[in-house]
Amino acid sequence: MSTPDAQSYWISRKIPTDQFLLYCFADPTDGLDEIRTALLERAALIPDLRIxxxxxxxxxxxxxxxxxxxxxSHVRLHGSGPRSWESxxxxxxxxxxxxxxxSESPWRLHLFGPVDGAPRCDDGPAVVAVLQVAHALADGTRASQTARALFSEAAPAPAPERPWRPALALTAAAARLPVQVVEMVRRAGPAHRMHRQLERDTEAGLVPAKPPSLPKLSTNSRPNEYRxxxxxxxxxDDLRGVGTSVTVGALTAISLALTRYLGLxxxxxxxxxxxxxxAKAGPALARNHFRNLAVDLFPDAEDPCERAAMIAESLRTRRLRGDHPxxxxxxxAMAAIPAVLLRRGVEQFDFTAVPDAVTGHTVVSSVARGAADLTLGGAQVRFTAGFPALSQFMGLxxxxxxxxxxxxxxxxxxxSVITDVGTYEQLLRDAVAEVREGSAVGRLAE
Incomplete structure (x- = not known):
């Protein structure tokens, strides 16, 4: 297991980090039992679901x-009677x-159906599939690829199965440890020198400065056990402005909604x-190949188009700093750390500690999951969603x-954090409409 994936595995034993990928399919022709059987057969052919x-x-x-x-047990049915989208x-x-x-299983699939009133389903019945994935197995991009293999009509690519020999792995570990120690020391020097170079490049204005720490807001409150x-x-297209990506359009809508919610x-x-x-630049050397960037949301910018442009520039500069060598x-350097040291570091870390200042007041995870050509039980996919985990100081x-x-x-x-989530949802819907209107005005002005 790679170092980032092992670290993610050990962290997951301390706090919830599982991903939940929701896919909604409209008007299935098969019943849930038939769908479940087909999914189990399909999963047995997908390499990432067999480890x-x-x-x-x-x-x-x-x-x-x-x-x-x-x-x-890998595919669970949640009720056989009709339920509303809200329930x-x-x-x-x-x-x-x-x-x-x-260590028992890094994934599970939850099936709900029939579901009435789901968005984009023309008031017909829908089946909802929620793929729960341990973060050690995959980041958001790889988990989406796994879901695509599960729901695609194309045959999944087979992979050879490697036998598991614990005694041989222990022998390899004993031989590898002194090499790791030497390699850790060897790589520490270049990492330190490159960090000093980053500091010099920042001082010279060649690289944007690191994001400042900000005062905590109510969204940084500790969540209770309910979600x-x-x-x-x-x-x-509602989120795409002139030269604006979907991610920037979504960040603009979130910025407008959150600013107004806090003001209320x-x-x-x-x-x-x-x-x-x-996603990090370059080829993925681990199943988790991403980083977090602190992006300014500019609450004082009144015009949505102006706010979007400023957010896009903030995202660009944060990427520029993140792409530094x-x-x-x-x-x-981290990849060379012996397992015993990294594991101890994770075990000793206090995951209940809340910092005095933060670099973000919410988390935004943005993933494009490809073409809408997925099917389940004769039903076509209509939309997909994801639900990033909360933490001790991130309640939204x-x-x-x-x-x-x-x-x-x-x-x-x-x-315990957002007491009136319905109000915030409506503010977000209104903000999307505002972004859409601003984009339309911008296109007319071109």
Whole structure:
């Protein structure tokens, strides 16, 4: 297992980090039992769904990905009677604090149906599939690829199964440890030098400065054990302005809605920022190949087009800093850390600590999930959504997930943080309409 994936695995034993990928399919011809059987057969052909975490004896090295059989328990049916879209969301919200044990299985699929009143389903019945994935198995991009393999009509690409031999892995670990120690020391020097170069480049104005720490807001409150989720399903073009990406359009709408929500509750906003997940540059050497960028949301910019342009520039500069060679040098140094040291670091870290200042007041995870050509039980996919996990100091997160020409903006919070999530949902819908109107005006002015 790679260093980032092992770190993610160990962190997941401390706090919930599982991903939940929702796909809504309209007007299925098959029943849930038939759909479940077909999915189990399909999953048994997908390499990423046939592995789990295996620890070597004495925990002397990083865990391994070892073979796993697909069992009936991997696909769960949640009720056979009709339910509303609202009650389906409530049922999904109740899953968000559950944690998979990747040493037993790093994934599970939840099926809901028939569901009435789902968006974009023409008032007909729908079936909702929610793929729960341990973060160690995949980041958002890779998890989306796995879901595509599960719901696509194309045959999945087979992969050879490697036998799991714990004794051999222990022998390899003993031989590898002194090499790791030497390599860790060797790579530490270049990583330190590149960090100093980053500081010099920042001072010279060649690289944007690191984002400032900001005062905490109510959205940085500790969530309780309950979750509330909402979805806003829109056309992708509603979020695209002149030269603006879907991600920037979504960030603009979130900025408008969150600024107004805080204002309604009399909360002064000195600064507003979002932690945005983006893919790292270069080939992926781990299943988790992403980083977080703190992007300014400019709450004082009144005009949506102006705000969008400023957010786009903030995202560009944060990417520029993130792409500095100091990042890859740090990754290479981290990859050489012996497992015993990294594991101890994770185990000793206090995940309940809340910082005095933050670099983001919400998290925004944005993933394009490809063409809208997925099917399930004779039903066509209509939209997809995702629900980023909350943390001790992040009580509001957003998902931005697109498939085909449709994008879903998801809201994840806790009743202890956002007491009136319906109000915030409406503010977000109004903000999307404002972004759409501003984009239309901009196109007319071209």
């Amino acid at each position: 789990k975490v295996g620890e070597i004896p004495l925990r002397a090295d990083y865990p391994y990905w070892v073979p796993m059989s697909v069992e009936d 389906c969301l409530d049922a999904v919200a109740a899953l968000l604090t559950a944690r998979l044990d990747p 509330s989720i909402r979805t806003v399903v829109v056309d992708a 509750h009399g909360i002064p906003v000195e600064g507003l920022a979002a932690e945005v997940t983006v 100091a990042g890859p040098a740090e990754d290479r 997160t957003h998902g931005v997930h697109g498939i085909g020409d449709t994008v879903t903006l998801s809201i994840v919070t806790s009743p």
